[in-house]
Amino acid sequence: MEKINWLAEVEKRKEKIINETQDFLRIASVLDESTANIEAPFGMGVAQALAHLLQKGEQYDFFVKNVDGYAGIIEHGSGKESVGILCHLDVVPPGGGWTSPPFSADIRDGRIYARGAIDNKGPTMAAFFALLIVKELNLSLHKRVRMILGTDEESNWRCVEHYFKHEEMPTIGFAPDADFPIIHAEKGITDVSFLWETKIDDEGSPLVLSTFEAGERFNMVPELARATIKGESRLLANLEKNFQAYLLEQGHTGEANLKADQLVLSYDGVSAHGSTPENGVNAGVYLALFLAKETYQQAANDYLKFVVANCDFDGKGLHLAVSDEVSGPLTLNAGLFQFHETGERKVGLNIRYPVTASGEDCINRLKEVAKNQKAVLTIHDHMKPNYVEEDHPLIQTLQQVYKRQMNEEPKLLAIGGGTYARALKTGVAFGPMFPGRVDVAHKKDEYIEIDDLLKMTAIYAEAIYELAKTDS
Ligand SMILES: [Zn+2]
Incomplete structure (x- = not known):
């Protein structure tokens, strides 16, 4: 098979990726108990973001499911085993002092500014388009690829708690909600x-x-x-x-x-x-x-x-x-x-x-x-600690993908903090922050570099393909 130029595939869809990311960022998906109800346990903003993305999934012919308003599933492919991509749609309150309104998703100097741009709605859209590229290229897969859309990561993780009570645990997976290259060890x-x-x-x-x-x-x-x-x-x-x-x-x-x-x-x-x-x-x-x-x-x-x-x-x-x-x-x-x-x-x-x-x-x-x-x-x-050993196929594959696309030795990171990857049985944090980038999550004027958004989409697309193309 011909070698796939992942970044070129992303470039072809560049306008769409940017526009759709902006649209998604314009939904103020902040936890709001005052508008919560049985179908929207975390309030209307969060529910709207979930409905929006599931509708996008439907539009591109993915299998989608709303898990009682707590989480969502966007899935592609067939197979007994699955690769999970754990993202979250909820954002922390914007606070004051923004240069442009926090949910306007304005573009300045090659960046999209919005609450949730880097944590975690921008990377969620990167994963979404990564999956779409794999689907549109008609690549044959042996595992299902499932995006798990959490909605309460910033508060109490009630989303993943509910989700894993009712839905399957992916065989392997990653969460694009911390740092590149790969965080494979998180202390208890x-x-x-x-x-x-x-x-x-x-x-x-x-x-x-x-x-x-x-x-x-x-x-x-x-x-x-x-x-x-x-x-x-x-x-x-x-x-x-x-x-x-x-x-x-x-x-x-x-x-x-x-x-x-x-x-x-x-x-x-x-x-x-x-x-x-x-x-x-x-x-x-x-x-x-x-x-x-x-x-x-x-x-x-x-x-x-x-x-x-x-x-x-x-x-x-x-x-x-x-x-x-x-x-x-x-x-x-x-x-x-x-x-x-x-x-x-x-x-x-x-x-x-x-x-x-x-x-x-x-x-x-x-x-x-x-x-x-x-x-x-x-x-x-x-x-409990989260730890995937260095020689595990998940790590090896992600390292190869990162190295190929970044031309950089993918150092494995161990941290004392906790990332969303902990919710997975065999999962690691994989991006979205590239080494050397300023951490703007939870701060005013949060942004995502458009170049980074596109680059991570290419990395996630190749990672999805490499992880799902074989039985483990
Ligand atoms: Zn996050």
Whole structure:
């Protein structure tokens, strides 16, 4: 068979691809519970985007199906096995400050500007036209190729949850919702909290820690911590002096406010994503380290001791530290601290463990710690790692395709974050962001480079063909 020039096939359809992508981007598919109903569980905008794309699919003679308003299917070919392409049609709210209206899909300097342009409606259209090219070239396939259109990726993944309850899991697949070349390893992620509720009598300690708070989310490094200490003014004045010295020593900033019998301390940290706690300055941990130099009531002493011993960012304190060659070390972010003299004491952790480590071992170890500490352990969320080995045919094929079209060695990426590919049993994130591109997802003036849109369409078309042409 004659060699296919995929990019040339894309160029032939260039105007159509650009126009249809703009049309699709003009639908404001933001989650809107206020217009939700049984047929449109995520509101009218999302439902309209789903109906729009399914109608396009029908127009080009694909098999299409609306899965109860939660997801959609656009499918081509026949065969027992299938290749899945997992995309999402929902977008995050646009926010303000846009140069042109966020749903106008204006073209400037070779870019289409719109909310959803790169995340994920542009790449969804690339995958759609990729599938159409494969279909129009009448290439023989041994697997079905199924686009799975999710509609709740930006919020709660209720779309894929519903979808996989009622529909088949593809044999292999990819999600064009992160980075090129290929993300084949994503760490396991769990959010847990330790909670102490038991009242401990204040035995008349000269200093009392009244409150201690830091952080808002498990997966962010707290950038501000605050503590209120009560006691004799002489002791508080001394503590204030030590605090100023501690700030200097650490090279950080903060504030101390002394009023009669109360000292309020605040500590400035540097926020960072929970997957890279080492890039931040955890205000909660630093303030706890300072406070732990003094003695307070028993509950405070126990709490501070726990924080100081267990909130390092590699999990050594909790005996969780583990590492592998593919995805690196376990990371721990202490994202939430709440201590109230007369109420609850809580520490919230975001833990990301390597792909070959056991999530169960990790959870069991945390349970053991909770038991020893007489704390209540809550597992708020647990996503198992996503990992497809280097020598898997899926990886090999995608690498060959990428290398052929980009003339670039396709490095495999391992990350601590989570991508949509996790929803697939054997799936990886494959694009749409090319190396070196600025990440504009979720930001104002989000755009997709038209050249990138066309290039990724060609890559996806070849990938679809290569993955589907043989039985695996
Ligand atoms: Zn996305």
